[in-house]
Amino acid sequence: MGKLALVAKITHVPSIVLSEFDGPRKGSRQDAIDGLKAIGQRCRDLGVDTLVVFDTHWLVNASYHLNCTRHWEGRYTSNELPHFISNMPYAIPGNPELGHLLARVANRMGVDTLAHEGTTLAPEYGTLVPMRYMNPDQHFKAVSVSALCMAHYLNDSARLGWAFRRAIEDEYDGTVALLASGSLSHRFAQNGLAPEYAFKLWSPFLETLDREVVRLWQAGEWQAFCEMLPEYAVKGHGEGFMHDTAMMLGALGWSEYRGQAEVITPYFGASGTGQINVVFPVTPVTGSAIPAAQASSAQGFQAVSRL
Incomplete structure (x- = not known):
């Protein structure tokens, strides 16, 4: 029996990378870097072997997808912001067995999901x-999960x-962290105004x-947040329509979650x-099925996510 040891909502804003280099932005995102390093250290202390990332930059139009190839390595330039992330080297071991x-297990529970091991598809930023x-x-293995879901x-x-929680706790021989990688509101500054809104x-x-x-x-106050999430995803310009947040909360127990966030x-x-x-502490969830898995008729919860 495996363990879900840590759940977190994390930033991946490209200016983090830009802030490493000489120039006017150098050092400006050190607090975000330190936060990511601190969460990584917690994962090490907890004995985590694999980081499962809900990636709001991986756009998909059908099904949920997992990139679980054995090893990723290369150089990455952002197609959105190539002046922020350019030729960034990466090397990450994957975990096809977990993927x-x-x-x-997701398919067994009625959620159409595909795992991709033999693929040249690289992770998004x-x-x-x-x-x-x-x-x-490369201490951790990783699995990347599509979380920019256009028709979900x-x-x-x-x-x-x-x-995912059931798969980890009931059938996996290891320890996992789930990371919802995305912003809160995600309304970028209008073209030409980005420096003013940096x-x-x-x-x-x-x-x-x-x-x-x-x-x-x-x-x-999870009942209140879960009820507002579909509307927040739209009116708050939630990144990836907040699918990473829904995945994260599903693993925690949805509106029955009893933990309190630690910023x-x-x-x-x-x-x-x-x-x-x-970081969201992982607390026990009673019952054989999460309320969210049975809540498609709950008020607002069935709202389609695409804009």
Whole structure:
């Protein structure tokens, strides 16, 4: 029987990488880097062998997909922001055994999921940026999960998260961390205004909304947050339509989760978006099925995620 040891919502904002290099932005994201390193150290201390990343930069149009090839290595340049991330080297060991197990259990629980081992598909920077700081020595294996889901219901993403927990705890021989890699609000600054918004949010409304969400997380008000998530994903411009967050909460127990969030890197603005590093303690979940897996008729929960 395996263990789900840690769950976190993490930032992958490209200015983190830019801040490593000489220039006006050097050192400006050290708090985010330190937060990612701290979460990585916690995973080491907990004996984690594999980091499963819900990557809001991996766009898919059908099914859920897992990239679980045995080893990734290469150089990455962001197609979105090539002036922020350019020729970034990476090397990450994968975990095909865990990837296939996660997909098998998800399918068994009615969530259409495919695991890809023999593929040339490289991870997106929602996986690569956190790994740069959490796993520079290739200590951990990794599995990348598609979380920019264009034709998926949020309740299915929650069910996917619950299926992953069941696979880990019931059938995996090892210890895993789940990482929801994505921002809170994700409304980028309008073209031409990015430098002006490098360290702030696009609007006071979005910042107020994000800060209230962080308060709900820290207070453990999960019923309220779960009820607002579909609307927040749309009106708050949630990255990846917040599918990474739904997956994460599905694994934790959805509205029955009883933990309180621990902020590692305080909320900050980046190019108009809202960013944070936060850990969610893994608590026991009673019953054989998560409420989210049965909640497709709950008010608002069935709302389609695509805009």
